Amino acid sequence: MTLLEQLHKKIETRQARISVIGLGYVGLPVALSFARAGFRVTGIDSSPAKIERLKCGETGITDVSSDDLQATEGRFHPTLDYAEIRDQDVVIICVPTPLSKTKDPDLSYILDAVEGLSGYLRPGGLVVLESTTYPGTTDEVVLPVLSRSGMKAGVDFGLAYSPERIDPGNKQYSFSTIPKVVGGITPDCRALAASLYGQIVERVVPVSSTRTAEMVKLLENTFRSVNIGLVNEIALICDRLGIDVWETIEAAATKPFGFTPFYPGPGLGGHCIPIDPHYLSWKLKALNYSARFIALASEVNASMPHYVVEKVVGTLNDMEKSVKGSRVLLMGVAYKADVNDERESPAIEVFEILTAKGARVSYHDPHIPKLRLNEGGVRSVNLTTQTLKRADCVVILTAHRVFDAAFIVRHARAVVDTRNVTRGMAAEHICRL
Numbered sequence: 242m243t244l245l246e247q248l249h250k251k252i253e254t255r256q257a258r259i260s261v262i263g264l265g266y267v268g269l270p271v272a273l274s275f276a277r278a279g280f281r282v283t284g285i286d287s288s289p290a291k292i293e294r295l296k297c298g299e300t301g302i303t304d305v306s307s308d309d310l311q312a313t314e315g316r317f318h319p320t321l322d323y324a325e326i327r328d329q330d331v332v333i334i335c336v337p338t339p340l341s342k343t344k345d346p347d348l349s350y351i352l353d354a355v356e357g358l359s360g361y362l363r364p365g366g367l368v369v370l371e372s373t374t375y376p377g378t379t380d381e382v383v384l385p386v387l388s389r390s391g392m393k394a395g396v397d398f399g400l401a402y403s404p405e406r407i408d409p410g411n412k413q414y415s416f417s418t419i420p421k422v423v424g425g426i427t428p429d430c431r432a433l434a435a436s437l438y439g440q441i442v443e444r445v446v447p448v449s450s451t452r453t454a455e456m457v458k459l460l461e462n463t464f465r466s467v468n469i470g471l472v473n474e475i476a477l478i479c480d481r482l483g484i485d486v487w488e489t490i491e492a493a494a495t496k497p498f499g500f501t502p503f504y505p506g507p508g509l510g511g512h513c514i515p516i517d518p519h520y521l522s523w524k525l526k527a528l529n530y531s532a533r534f535i536a537l538a539s540e541v542n543a544s545m546p547h548y549v550v551e552k553v554v555g556t557l558n559d560m561e562k563s564v565k566g567s568r569v570l571l572m573g574v575a576y577k578a579d580v581n582d583e584r585e586s587p588a589i590e591v592f593e594i595l596t597a598k599g600a601r602v603s604y605h606d607p608h609i610p611k612l613r614l615n616e617g618g619v620r621s622v623n624l625t626t627q628t629l630k631r632a633d634c635v636v637i638l639t640a641h642r643v644f645d646a647a648f649i650v651r652h653a654r655a656v657v658d659t660r661n662v663t664r665g666m667a668a669e670h671i672c673r674l
Protein backbone atom coordinates (compact mmCIF):
# COMPACT_ATOMS: atom_id res chain seq x y z
CA MET A 242 0.00 0.00 0.00
CA THR A 243 1.35 3.47 -0.90
CA LEU A 244 1.65 6.21 1.71
CA LEU A 245 -1.38 8.01 0.32
CA GLU A 246 -3.44 4.81 0.23
CA GLN A 247 -2.59 4.30 3.90
CA LEU A 248 -3.85 7.81 4.67
CA HIS A 249 -7.01 7.13 2.69
CA LYS A 250 -7.70 4.14 4.92
CA LYS A 251 -7.06 6.18 8.07
CA ILE A 252 -9.52 8.84 6.88
CA GLU A 253 -12.21 6.31 6.03
CA THR A 254 -11.88 4.68 9.46
CA ARG A 255 -11.72 8.13 11.15
CA GLN A 256 -8.36 7.27 12.66
CA ALA A 257 -6.60 10.15 10.87
CA ARG A 258 -5.40 12.91 13.18
CA ILE A 259 -6.34 16.35 11.93
CA SER A 260 -4.88 19.79 12.62
CA VAL A 261 -6.70 22.99 11.74
CA ILE A 262 -4.60 26.18 11.57
CA GLY A 263 -6.60 29.37 12.28
CA LEU A 264 -9.62 28.99 14.58
CA GLY A 265 -11.84 31.86 13.42
CA TYR A 266 -15.24 32.00 11.74
CA VAL A 267 -14.11 29.31 9.27
CA GLY A 268 -11.53 27.18 11.08
CA LEU A 269 -13.41 26.62 14.33
CA PRO A 270 -16.58 25.18 12.74
CA VAL A 271 -14.38 22.98 10.48
CA ALA A 272 -12.34 21.71 13.43
CA LEU A 273 -15.40 21.01 15.57
CA SER A 274 -17.22 19.24 12.72
CA PHE A 275 -14.34 16.77 12.38
CA ALA A 276 -14.09 16.34 16.15
CA ARG A 277 -17.83 15.69 16.46
CA ALA A 278 -17.50 13.09 13.68
CA GLY A 279 -15.03 11.15 15.84
CA PHE A 280 -11.66 12.47 14.60
CA ARG A 281 -9.03 13.68 17.03
CA VAL A 282 -8.45 17.34 16.14
CA THR A 283 -5.71 19.76 17.13
CA GLY A 284 -6.64 23.41 16.64
CA ILE A 285 -3.71 25.78 16.19
CA ASP A 286 -4.06 29.54 16.48
CA SER A 287 -1.47 32.29 16.85
CA SER A 288 -3.66 34.26 19.28
CA PRO A 289 -2.95 33.31 22.92
CA ALA A 290 -6.21 35.01 23.98
CA LYS A 291 -8.21 32.85 21.55
CA ILE A 292 -6.57 29.63 22.74
CA GLU A 293 -7.20 30.59 26.38
CA ARG A 294 -10.86 31.35 25.62
CA LEU A 295 -11.32 28.01 23.86
CA LYS A 296 -9.68 26.18 26.74
CA CYS A 297 -12.25 27.84 29.04
CA GLY A 298 -15.07 26.60 26.78
CA GLU A 299 -15.84 29.94 25.09
CA THR A 300 -15.91 30.26 21.30
CA GLY A 301 -16.29 34.03 20.68
CA ILE A 302 -18.31 33.23 17.53
CA THR A 303 -22.09 33.70 17.42
CA ASP A 304 -22.80 30.56 15.39
CA VAL A 305 -20.60 28.26 17.50
CA SER A 306 -21.83 27.66 21.03
CA SER A 307 -20.08 26.28 24.10
CA ASP A 308 -22.34 23.24 23.65
CA ASP A 309 -20.75 22.67 20.23
CA LEU A 310 -17.37 22.60 21.98
CA GLN A 311 -18.68 20.19 24.60
CA ALA A 312 -20.13 17.90 21.92
CA THR A 313 -16.58 17.06 20.80
CA GLU A 314 -16.22 15.03 24.02
CA GLY A 315 -12.58 15.98 24.48
CA ARG A 316 -11.49 15.21 20.92
CA PHE A 317 -10.71 18.89 20.19
CA HIS A 318 -7.46 20.22 21.57
CA PRO A 319 -6.60 23.94 21.06
CA THR A 320 -2.94 24.98 21.15
CA LEU A 321 -0.48 27.69 20.09
CA ASP A 322 2.19 25.15 19.27
CA TYR A 323 2.89 24.22 15.63
CA ALA A 324 5.19 21.40 16.80
CA GLU A 325 2.04 19.39 17.57
CA ILE A 326 1.65 18.94 13.80
CA ARG A 327 4.54 16.46 14.04
CA ASP A 328 2.26 13.46 14.57
CA GLN A 329 -0.72 14.66 12.52
CA ASP A 330 -1.99 13.16 9.25
CA VAL A 331 -4.00 16.07 7.86
CA VAL A 332 -3.41 19.83 8.16
CA ILE A 333 -6.16 22.26 7.10
CA ILE A 334 -5.26 25.95 6.73
CA CYS A 335 -8.00 28.52 7.52
CA VAL A 336 -6.05 31.74 8.13
CA PRO A 337 -7.12 35.25 6.99
CA THR A 338 -6.51 36.57 3.48
CA PRO A 339 -7.00 40.34 3.74
CA LEU A 340 -5.93 43.10 1.37
CA SER A 341 -2.89 45.26 1.92
CA LYS A 342 -3.26 49.05 2.19
CA THR A 343 -2.80 49.24 -1.59
CA LYS A 344 -5.63 46.68 -2.09
CA ASP A 345 -3.24 43.92 -3.14
CA PRO A 346 -3.60 40.34 -1.76
CA ASP A 347 -1.88 39.89 1.58
CA LEU A 348 -0.74 36.26 1.63
CA SER A 349 1.47 36.73 4.67
CA TYR A 350 -0.87 34.69 6.93
CA ILE A 351 -0.92 31.77 4.49
CA LEU A 352 2.85 31.95 4.13
CA ASP A 353 3.35 32.02 7.91
CA ALA A 354 1.09 28.99 8.32
CA VAL A 355 2.76 27.02 5.51
CA GLU A 356 6.25 27.88 6.76
CA GLY A 357 5.13 26.96 10.28
CA LEU A 358 3.84 23.54 9.29
CA SER A 359 6.42 22.65 6.63
CA GLY A 360 9.08 21.50 9.11
CA TYR A 361 6.58 19.10 10.73
CA LEU A 362 4.81 17.65 7.68
CA ARG A 363 5.51 13.96 7.57
CA PRO A 364 5.48 11.53 4.63
CA GLY A 365 1.93 10.33 4.00
CA GLY A 366 0.36 13.60 5.21
CA LEU A 367 -2.27 15.76 3.51
CA VAL A 368 -2.39 19.58 3.47
CA VAL A 369 -5.58 21.39 2.46
CA LEU A 370 -5.80 25.15 1.99
CA GLU A 371 -9.27 26.59 2.71
CA SER A 372 -8.48 30.33 2.86
CA THR A 373 -10.02 32.28 -0.03
CA THR A 374 -7.35 33.30 -2.52
CA TYR A 375 -6.52 33.85 -6.20
CA PRO A 376 -6.16 30.97 -8.68
CA GLY A 377 -2.61 29.66 -8.56
CA THR A 378 -1.93 30.17 -4.84
CA THR A 379 -1.88 26.46 -3.97
CA ASP A 380 0.44 25.40 -6.78
CA GLU A 381 2.55 28.58 -7.10
CA VAL A 382 2.88 29.64 -3.46
CA VAL A 383 2.10 26.71 -1.13
CA LEU A 384 3.56 23.84 -3.14
CA PRO A 385 7.11 25.28 -3.49
CA VAL A 386 7.40 25.76 0.30
CA LEU A 387 6.20 22.22 1.07
CA SER A 388 8.43 20.74 -1.66
CA ARG A 389 11.58 22.16 -0.04
CA SER A 390 11.63 19.06 2.20
CA GLY A 391 12.41 16.97 -0.89
CA MET A 392 9.04 15.19 -0.64
CA LYS A 393 6.92 15.04 -3.79
CA ALA A 394 3.28 16.15 -3.85
CA GLY A 395 0.94 13.39 -4.99
CA VAL A 396 3.48 10.72 -3.98
CA ASP A 397 4.91 11.51 -0.54
CA PHE A 398 2.22 13.94 0.60
CA GLY A 399 -1.13 15.22 -0.59
CA LEU A 400 -1.98 18.85 -1.36
CA ALA A 401 -5.45 20.17 -2.13
CA TYR A 402 -7.58 23.31 -2.11
CA SER A 403 -11.14 23.43 -0.84
CA PRO A 404 -12.92 26.78 -0.60
CA GLU A 405 -15.01 27.49 2.47
CA ARG A 406 -18.61 28.51 1.76
CA ILE A 407 -19.86 28.86 5.33
CA ASP A 408 -22.33 31.75 5.75
CA PRO A 409 -22.23 33.09 9.33
CA GLY A 410 -25.71 33.72 10.70
CA ASN A 411 -27.39 31.48 8.10
CA LYS A 412 -29.79 29.14 9.93
CA GLN A 413 -30.88 27.30 6.77
CA TYR A 414 -27.51 26.02 5.52
CA SER A 415 -24.85 24.72 7.88
CA PHE A 416 -21.34 23.46 7.28
CA SER A 417 -22.52 19.89 6.69
CA THR A 418 -25.32 20.73 4.26
CA ILE A 419 -23.31 23.08 2.01
CA PRO A 420 -21.64 21.07 -0.79
CA LYS A 421 -17.82 21.17 -0.54
CA VAL A 422 -15.75 21.81 -3.68
CA VAL A 423 -12.30 20.15 -3.76
CA GLY A 424 -9.42 20.27 -6.22
CA GLY A 425 -6.08 18.48 -5.85
CA ILE A 426 -2.56 18.99 -7.13
CA THR A 427 -2.97 15.46 -8.59
CA PRO A 428 -6.05 13.21 -8.93
CA ASP A 429 -4.85 11.20 -5.89
CA CYS A 430 -4.64 14.38 -3.80
CA ARG A 431 -8.17 15.30 -4.88
CA ALA A 432 -9.46 11.82 -3.98
CA LEU A 433 -7.90 12.11 -0.51
CA ALA A 434 -9.45 15.53 0.12
CA ALA A 435 -12.81 14.32 -1.22
CA SER A 436 -12.75 11.35 1.12
CA LEU A 437 -11.78 13.63 4.04
CA TYR A 438 -14.68 16.08 3.58
CA GLY A 439 -17.03 13.23 2.62
CA GLN A 440 -16.84 12.25 6.32
CA ILE A 441 -18.53 15.47 7.46
CA VAL A 442 -20.50 17.01 4.57
CA GLU A 443 -23.43 15.59 2.63
CA ARG A 444 -21.97 16.29 -0.81
CA VAL A 445 -18.46 16.75 -2.17
CA VAL A 446 -17.95 18.37 -5.59
CA PRO A 447 -14.56 17.38 -7.06
CA VAL A 448 -13.09 19.68 -9.73
CA SER A 449 -10.15 19.13 -12.05
CA SER A 450 -7.50 21.29 -10.31
CA THR A 451 -6.70 23.45 -7.32
CA ARG A 452 -6.88 26.49 -9.62
CA THR A 453 -10.45 25.65 -10.62
CA ALA A 454 -11.42 25.19 -6.95
CA GLU A 455 -9.84 28.59 -6.14
CA MET A 456 -11.69 30.17 -9.08
CA VAL A 457 -15.05 28.67 -7.99
CA LYS A 458 -14.93 30.63 -4.73
CA LEU A 459 -13.97 33.85 -6.50
CA LEU A 460 -16.74 33.40 -9.05
CA GLU A 461 -19.28 32.95 -6.25
CA ASN A 462 -18.19 36.06 -4.38
CA THR A 463 -17.69 38.17 -7.51
CA PHE A 464 -21.22 37.15 -8.55
CA ARG A 465 -22.54 38.52 -5.26
CA SER A 466 -20.45 41.67 -5.37
CA VAL A 467 -21.51 42.49 -8.96
CA ASN A 468 -25.19 41.76 -8.35
CA ILE A 469 -25.22 43.81 -5.15
CA GLY A 470 -23.45 46.59 -7.10
CA LEU A 471 -26.14 46.37 -9.78
CA VAL A 472 -29.01 46.53 -7.32
CA ASN A 473 -27.35 49.38 -5.41
CA GLU A 474 -27.18 51.30 -8.68
CA ILE A 475 -30.84 50.45 -9.33
CA ALA A 476 -31.57 51.96 -5.89
CA LEU A 477 -29.81 55.19 -6.93
CA ILE A 478 -31.74 55.17 -10.23
CA CYS A 479 -35.10 54.54 -8.51
CA ASP A 480 -34.37 57.39 -6.13
CA ARG A 481 -33.92 59.78 -9.07
CA LEU A 482 -37.11 58.47 -10.68
CA GLY A 483 -39.13 58.63 -7.47
CA ILE A 484 -39.80 54.87 -7.56
CA ASP A 485 -39.70 52.55 -4.54
CA VAL A 486 -36.77 50.17 -5.20
CA TRP A 487 -37.96 47.61 -2.64
CA GLU A 488 -41.40 47.32 -4.20
CA THR A 489 -39.74 47.00 -7.62
CA ILE A 490 -37.48 44.13 -6.50
CA GLU A 491 -40.29 42.35 -4.70
CA ALA A 492 -42.47 42.41 -7.84
CA ALA A 493 -39.56 41.40 -10.14
CA ALA A 494 -38.79 38.46 -7.84
CA THR A 495 -42.19 36.94 -8.62
CA LYS A 496 -40.79 35.97 -12.05
CA PRO A 497 -40.28 32.23 -11.64
CA PHE A 498 -37.17 32.04 -13.86
CA GLY A 499 -34.27 34.21 -14.97
CA PHE A 500 -34.28 36.61 -12.00
CA THR A 501 -32.53 36.30 -8.64
CA PRO A 502 -33.36 39.02 -6.13
CA PHE A 503 -30.52 40.99 -4.53
CA TYR A 504 -31.15 43.88 -2.16
CA PRO A 505 -29.58 47.32 -1.79
CA GLY A 506 -27.97 48.41 1.44
CA PRO A 507 -25.49 50.81 3.04
CA GLY A 508 -22.51 49.11 1.32
CA LEU A 509 -20.55 45.88 1.42
CA GLY A 510 -19.00 44.45 4.56
CA GLY A 511 -17.41 41.36 6.04
CA HIS A 512 -14.24 39.48 5.35
CA CYS A 513 -15.28 38.14 1.93
CA ILE A 514 -17.43 40.06 -0.56
CA PRO A 515 -15.60 43.44 -0.41
CA ILE A 516 -12.21 41.71 -0.56
CA ASP A 517 -12.22 38.50 -2.59
CA PRO A 518 -12.99 40.00 -6.04
CA HIS A 519 -9.84 42.15 -5.64
CA TYR A 520 -7.79 38.95 -5.39
CA LEU A 521 -9.04 38.06 -8.85
CA SER A 522 -8.47 41.51 -10.39
CA TRP A 523 -4.96 41.62 -8.89
CA LYS A 524 -4.09 38.29 -10.51
CA LEU A 525 -5.46 39.48 -13.85
CA LYS A 526 -3.51 42.74 -13.76
CA ALA A 527 -0.34 40.66 -14.07
CA LEU A 528 -1.84 39.18 -17.25
CA ASN A 529 -2.61 42.66 -18.59
CA TYR A 530 -6.35 42.21 -18.23
CA SER A 531 -8.66 44.57 -16.40
CA ALA A 532 -11.59 42.90 -14.60
CA ARG A 533 -14.12 45.61 -15.45
CA PHE A 534 -17.24 44.31 -13.71
CA ILE A 535 -15.31 43.93 -10.48
CA ALA A 536 -14.03 47.51 -10.65
CA LEU A 537 -17.44 48.99 -11.45
CA ALA A 538 -19.30 47.01 -8.77
CA SER A 539 -16.67 47.95 -6.23
CA GLU A 540 -17.03 51.65 -7.16
CA VAL A 541 -20.85 51.61 -6.79
CA ASN A 542 -20.77 49.58 -3.57
CA ALA A 543 -18.10 51.83 -2.06
CA SER A 544 -20.27 54.91 -2.75
CA MET A 545 -23.22 53.60 -0.70
CA PRO A 546 -22.12 54.85 2.75
CA HIS A 547 -21.93 58.35 1.22
CA TYR A 548 -25.42 57.90 -0.20
CA VAL A 549 -26.72 56.93 3.25
CA VAL A 550 -25.13 60.07 4.71
CA GLU A 551 -26.83 62.11 1.94
CA LYS A 552 -30.16 60.64 3.07
CA VAL A 553 -29.42 61.58 6.68
CA VAL A 554 -28.43 65.12 5.68
CA GLY A 555 -31.63 65.42 3.58
CA THR A 556 -33.79 64.10 6.43
CA LEU A 557 -32.29 66.59 8.89
CA ASN A 558 -32.68 69.37 6.34
CA ASP A 559 -36.42 68.60 6.07
CA MET A 560 -36.53 69.12 9.86
CA GLU A 561 -34.68 72.44 9.39
CA LYS A 562 -31.64 71.09 11.15
CA SER A 563 -28.04 71.00 10.07
CA VAL A 564 -26.05 67.78 10.36
CA LYS A 565 -23.51 69.67 12.45
CA GLY A 566 -24.54 69.32 16.06
CA SER A 567 -27.39 66.90 15.35
CA ARG A 568 -27.62 63.65 17.28
CA VAL A 569 -27.57 60.61 15.01
CA LEU A 570 -28.14 57.08 16.36
CA LEU A 571 -26.98 54.16 14.20
CA MET A 572 -28.94 50.93 14.71
CA GLY A 573 -26.66 47.97 13.98
CA VAL A 574 -22.99 48.19 13.05
CA ALA A 575 -22.28 44.51 12.29
CA TYR A 576 -21.77 44.02 8.56
CA LYS A 577 -24.86 41.83 8.37
CA ALA A 578 -27.78 40.66 10.46
CA ASP A 579 -27.31 38.52 13.56
CA VAL A 580 -23.50 38.26 13.51
CA ASN A 581 -20.93 39.76 15.87
CA ASP A 582 -18.55 40.69 13.05
CA GLU A 583 -17.91 44.33 12.15
CA ARG A 584 -14.99 43.76 9.75
CA GLU A 585 -15.23 46.08 6.74
CA SER A 586 -18.73 47.08 7.90
CA PRO A 587 -20.11 50.10 6.01
CA ALA A 588 -21.40 51.33 9.38
CA ILE A 589 -17.84 52.33 10.25
CA GLU A 590 -17.65 54.63 7.24
CA VAL A 591 -21.14 56.06 7.86
CA PHE A 592 -20.09 56.73 11.47
CA GLU A 593 -16.87 58.45 10.42
CA ILE A 594 -18.36 60.58 7.62
CA LEU A 595 -21.15 61.83 9.89
CA THR A 596 -18.67 62.56 12.69
CA ALA A 597 -16.45 64.48 10.25
CA LYS A 598 -19.49 66.57 9.31
CA GLY A 599 -19.95 67.51 12.96
CA ALA A 600 -22.81 65.16 13.90
CA ARG A 601 -22.88 63.65 17.41
CA VAL A 602 -22.98 59.99 16.47
CA SER A 603 -23.73 57.02 18.71
CA TYR A 604 -24.77 53.44 17.97
CA HIS A 605 -26.67 50.52 19.38
CA ASP A 606 -25.77 46.94 18.47
CA PRO A 607 -26.42 44.04 20.86
CA HIS A 608 -23.80 41.94 19.02
CA ILE A 609 -21.00 44.55 18.95
CA PRO A 610 -20.49 46.06 22.42
CA LYS A 611 -17.46 48.06 21.24
CA LEU A 612 -16.75 49.43 17.78
CA ARG A 613 -13.21 50.12 16.61
CA LEU A 614 -12.97 53.28 14.55
CA ASN A 615 -9.95 54.75 12.79
CA GLU A 616 -9.43 56.98 15.79
CA GLY A 617 -10.22 55.10 18.97
CA GLY A 618 -13.33 53.15 19.79
CA VAL A 619 -16.89 53.75 20.97
CA ARG A 620 -19.31 51.69 23.02
CA SER A 621 -22.83 50.64 22.12
CA VAL A 622 -25.49 52.69 23.94
CA ASN A 623 -28.50 51.05 25.58
CA LEU A 624 -31.67 51.08 23.55
CA THR A 625 -34.48 52.82 25.41
CA THR A 626 -37.36 55.07 24.40
CA GLN A 627 -35.23 57.94 25.75
CA THR A 628 -32.24 57.06 23.52
CA LEU A 629 -34.52 56.97 20.48
CA LYS A 630 -36.35 60.19 21.38
CA ARG A 631 -33.12 62.06 22.05
CA ALA A 632 -31.73 61.33 18.56
CA ASP A 633 -32.56 63.77 15.77
CA CYS A 634 -32.24 60.92 13.29
CA VAL A 635 -32.10 57.13 13.72
CA VAL A 636 -30.37 55.20 10.91
CA ILE A 637 -31.10 51.48 10.57
CA LEU A 638 -27.94 49.95 9.10
CA THR A 639 -28.23 46.27 10.06
CA ALA A 640 -31.42 44.20 10.16
CA HIS A 641 -30.72 42.27 13.36
CA ARG A 642 -33.70 40.07 14.20
CA VAL A 643 -33.89 41.50 17.71
CA PHE A 644 -34.60 45.00 16.39
CA ASP A 645 -38.24 45.92 16.76
CA ALA A 646 -38.89 48.24 13.80
CA ALA A 647 -42.30 49.33 15.09
CA PHE A 648 -40.75 50.34 18.43
CA ILE A 649 -38.02 52.33 16.68
CA VAL A 650 -40.50 54.11 14.40
CA ARG A 651 -42.85 54.87 17.29
CA HIS A 652 -40.21 56.66 19.35
CA ALA A 653 -37.77 58.13 16.83
CA ARG A 654 -38.18 61.64 15.45
CA ALA A 655 -36.87 60.60 12.02
CA VAL A 656 -35.75 57.22 10.62
CA VAL A 657 -33.47 56.45 7.68
CA ASP A 658 -34.01 52.77 6.87
CA THR A 659 -31.34 51.20 4.66
CA ARG A 660 -32.67 47.61 5.03
CA ASN A 661 -36.41 47.92 4.45
CA VAL A 662 -37.21 46.68 7.95
CA THR A 663 -39.97 49.34 8.11
CA ARG A 664 -41.68 47.80 5.08
CA GLY A 665 -45.41 48.47 5.09
CA MET A 666 -45.19 51.26 7.67
CA ALA A 667 -46.61 54.44 6.25
CA ALA A 668 -45.19 57.00 8.72
CA GLU A 669 -44.08 60.31 7.20
CA HIS A 670 -40.87 60.43 9.21
CA ILE A 671 -39.40 57.29 7.56
CA CYS A 672 -36.97 57.64 4.67
CA ARG A 673 -36.12 54.36 2.94
CA LEU A 674 -33.09 53.84 0.75
Ligand SMILES: NC(=O)c1ccc[n+]([C@@H]2O[C@H](COP(=O)([O-])OP(=O)(O)OC[C@H]3O[C@@H](n4cnc5c(N)ncnc54)[C@H](O)[C@@H]3O)[C@@H](O)[C@H]2O)c1
Nearest residue numbers: 263264265266267286287288336337338353354372373405
Ligand atom coordinates in the same frame (compact mmCIF):
# COMPACT_ATOMS: atom_id res chain seq x y z
N1 LIG B 1 -15.81 34.57 7.62
C1 LIG B 1 -16.45 34.03 6.61
O1 LIG B 1 -17.67 34.11 6.52
C2 LIG B 1 -15.71 33.28 5.52
C3 LIG B 1 -16.46 32.48 4.64
C4 LIG B 1 -15.79 31.77 3.65
C5 LIG B 1 -14.40 31.90 3.52
N2 LIG B 1 -13.70 32.70 4.38
C6 LIG B 1 -12.25 32.76 4.22
O2 LIG B 1 -11.67 31.93 5.22
C7 LIG B 1 -10.41 32.47 5.67
C8 LIG B 1 -10.43 32.68 7.17
O3 LIG B 1 -11.42 33.64 7.47
P1 LIG B 1 -12.05 33.81 8.93
O4 LIG B 1 -13.27 34.66 8.76
O5 LIG B 1 -12.18 32.50 9.59
O6 LIG B 1 -10.90 34.65 9.65
P2 LIG B 1 -10.78 34.95 11.22
O7 LIG B 1 -10.03 36.20 11.34
O8 LIG B 1 -12.11 34.82 11.88
O9 LIG B 1 -9.89 33.74 11.77
C9 LIG B 1 -8.59 33.53 11.42
C10 LIG B 1 -7.83 32.99 12.60
O10 LIG B 1 -6.52 32.66 12.17
C11 LIG B 1 -5.60 33.01 13.20
N3 LIG B 1 -4.27 33.13 12.59
C12 LIG B 1 -3.79 34.12 11.81
N4 LIG B 1 -2.53 33.82 11.40
C13 LIG B 1 -2.25 32.61 11.91
C14 LIG B 1 -1.11 31.76 11.84
N5 LIG B 1 -0.05 32.08 11.11
N6 LIG B 1 -1.14 30.61 12.53
C15 LIG B 1 -2.20 30.25 13.27
N7 LIG B 1 -3.30 31.01 13.37
C16 LIG B 1 -3.34 32.16 12.69
C17 LIG B 1 -6.16 34.27 13.80
O11 LIG B 1 -5.70 34.48 15.12
C18 LIG B 1 -7.68 33.96 13.75
O12 LIG B 1 -8.12 33.36 14.93
C19 LIG B 1 -10.20 33.74 4.86
O13 LIG B 1 -9.46 33.45 3.71
C20 LIG B 1 -11.63 34.12 4.46
O14 LIG B 1 -11.67 34.89 3.28
C21 LIG B 1 -14.33 33.38 5.39
